[in-house]
Amino acid sequence: MRATASSCPPSRPIQCRPILYQDMPEPLICFVGITKRFPGVVALRDVHLDIAQGSCHGLVGENGAGKSTLGKILAGIHRPDGGQIRLSGSEVCFGGPHEALGAGVGIVHQELSFCENLTVAENLSLGSLPTCGPFWSRDATERLARECLDSLRVELDPQRRLGDLPVSQQQLVQIASVVSRGARVIVMDEPTSSLSQAEACRLFALIERLRDAGTTLIYVSHRLEEVFMLCDTITVLRDGAIVATKAATEWSRDGLVQAMIGRPLDDYFPRHMEQPLGEELLRVEDLRSPGRLEGISFSLRAGEVLGLAGLVGSGRTEIAEAICGLDRRATGRILVRGRPMRIRHPRQALSLGIGLVPEDRKRHGLVLSMRASENLTLPTLKRHARMGWVKRRSESAVVREFFAALDIRAATPGVVTESLSGGNQQKIVLAKWVAARCPILIVDEPTRGIDVGAKAEIHALIDGLARQGVGVLLISSELPELINLATRILVLRGGEIVGELSRGDADQDALLRLMAGIEAT
Amino acid sequence: MRHPAKPLQVVCQRVRDAPRWLLNRQQTGLVLVILALAVVLTAFSGTHVDRRSGAAVNNFLNSGTLMQVATDASFFAVMAIGATIVIISGGIDLSVGSVYAVAGVTMALVLRSPPQGPLQTVGVGILVSLGIGLICGVINGLMIVGLRVHSFVITLGTMWIFRGIAFVTSRATSVLVPDALTGVAKANFGLGPGLYPMPMAVMIVVTLCGAIYLSHTVMGRHVFAVGGNVEASRYAGLRIERIQLGVFALSGLAAGIAAFMGTSYYGSASCADASGYELYVIASAVVGGASLKGGRGSAVSATLGALLIVLIRQSIRSLRLDQNYEWIIIGCAIIVAVVLDRVSTALTSRRLTAVGDTHHRGG
Missing domain, CATH: 3.40.50.300 (P-loop containing nucleotide triphosphate hydrolases)
Structure with missing residues (x-):
């Protein structure tokens, strides 16, 4: 039933230390020897990676290669079992996504959703609802939300219940929330996987605006077109280790696919x-x-x-x-x-x-x-x-x-x-x-x-x-x-x-x- | 197909795997806790002199006390198995204590004019109590499925309704049951005086039936599926409503079995029987590791949970602690047990993670 003969394991040249890109400015984020285990699997094995300030860094790899895990470790969702993360030169250890956000690292991904029973505005200021005396102020909450959405040029009614919105707009709310809490680094974990093409285009425009504003982005995706379009540096992971890091211009599409799967991709014609x-x-x-x-x-x-x-x-x-x-x-x-x-x-x-x-x-x-x-x-x-x-x-x-x-x-x-x-x-x-x-x-x-x-x-x-x-x-x-x-x-x-x-x-x-x-x- | 392996090799492999298999079983922790508590009780409860033989007998470790513990546990352990099945399916049954009362009272009332012969009496008794239990369970299930109301609300309501029915039909009096029933429930089987193993035997049989139902039947598998993810179960073509109805019917049936045993054992039924049992029952299921979110639980663990709770109650007596603190101690013990269970689950998954190092990377 299979087209590819993957039963015999291909030879896997694992290069632990990536070729560092020489012209890069001082790295903002350094992963040093990160290891992460999950029940039954090792998701990351001694990963070293530097991410430059203000770059849009693509992380690509097959499913289970560890790209999402790396992003989630940075955003405090998972804790590494070994190694350390340095942010602006100093070691950080986040106990949870909130601590990471406090240090300016936010994540946008599908599983981390908000309270679907609350409105967009309430979700956006959930951590610190504006108060008026002992009560929270609906007007102030909505004003803040509108300002935040406007600054990102997202057209959304802050009074709508989040659960009533389509996934694509919920995602925009997530991004708005992360940005409004002052994130300098945003991890995007497969952001387009449930978006239509038109919705994805809106998201790309937003990402480009964020990048132009100096935000450092880590873009985790398996859609190579997007990665080539948005990212300036691309790192390929395979089996929990880094295969290579190069500037986007130095990668060819075929080379990237090769690096991801470690074997030539069969041309496929339906029989x-x-x-x-x-x-x-x-x-x-x-x-x-x-x-x-x-x-x-x-x-x-x-x-x-x-x-x-x-x-x-x-x-x-x-x-x-x-x-x-x-x-x-x-x-x-x-x-x-x-x-x-x-x-x-x-x-x-x-x-x-x-x-x-x-x-x-x-x-x-x-x-x-x-x-x-x-x-x-x-x-x-x-x-x-x-x-x-x-x-x-x-x-x-x-x-x-x-x-x-x-x-x-x-x-x-x-x-x-x-x-x-x-x-x-x-x-x-x-x-x-x-x-x-x-x-x-x-x-x-x-x-x-x-x-x-x-x-x-x-x-x-x-x-x-x-x-x-x-x-x-x-x-x-x-x-x-x-x-x-x-x-x-x-x-x-x-x-x-x-x-x-x-x-x-x-x-x-x-x-x-x-x-x-x-x-x- | 399976590789044809020599039986001896298979046996050797099984033996070698046994320690890890035991270590990963959720029941192992409970058994260890129960054994540890039993050791403490044996060591600290002191001895008394047996009147007839004149020998010193441990206050805890003697056949009479142990049998009493098992008997105390059996009545709500049987219900806890039904409750566990409901909890696995993602529901909750608060009415089991009331079902017990209504089944017991009805049985006692029907047997006021007993049929000829002890065998017939027992038969009618079983039929009535189990039947009433089953009917109550089906009523619960039908309302939950038909009215689309959460089982917590429906069974909260029927908890009072069934209790009220027992109250009205018995006119708040205690109804005696024929001796034939007590004879069955207190069958001695030639053991020493004062030893009645029947309730314990019923508990063991019901536990085994529950365990087999959950792990080896299509229905049992479906209960886990519905509790784990209703939507995915619907997409997989499961009859959600029928499964929900089934688990409440089973819970009612379990309460009926407990009612037959309990009423026969104590010789009378009243509308106040088993009041507050629903909480012991749910506590047993939860101490046994059932998740109130659904999708997780085990019949054997529920029985072990019931045993543990009774043992804690017994320890207050055996260690001569102040009886007034019984509820506080049990309440604390339930919380500690559940927290410990979660810690051990986390440890197990961490151990599995460490094992993962040696495995091939799993995609």
């Missing part, structure tokens, strides 16, 4: 297209949901990968939810193998052979407190049971099969899912539904937050499924992924299908124009 399409598995007619979907119709055949493109909020995920019975207000006809069906619950979808690999693996995809193996067999446990009694041998055989097939790397399948890296967690979500052997598979953002190597493996997996006659509905924000994998692509905008492109016609430019609604010039 399911060589085969003729099979019977029609799924037909959707006039699917509607108030405010979300407007008359969606399409059909999916066996052996086909049907791509769904569109900006976030255009209705891609909503289609998946409507098909699987997760949207109670959805109306329309859904035909499975030609027979009209009313699906009211994901269980029903599963019994009809429709599997949904959800977008948000932590909320919808996994029970993080359970073992990796238990997650893998959760939807299909009954197949490994007789009279409600789980047959451990049958279960563990399937678990071993899919751990091997998807190259899921964990100490044992019995580890708690929470302790696995994002890439391995995502593989477990996928394995869960592949193991259910659904003839119709809806995959929503299958490679979000995943490294290059794992991405190729997942692409090969999807391709392999299509070759076996599975009909795949592929939802993705990554255009290269859609263009490479999909037999044809439907483009959504505002809950409607605005275009269909076959593989021959699909390129990034055409797709983007359809998605954003810009006419070709």
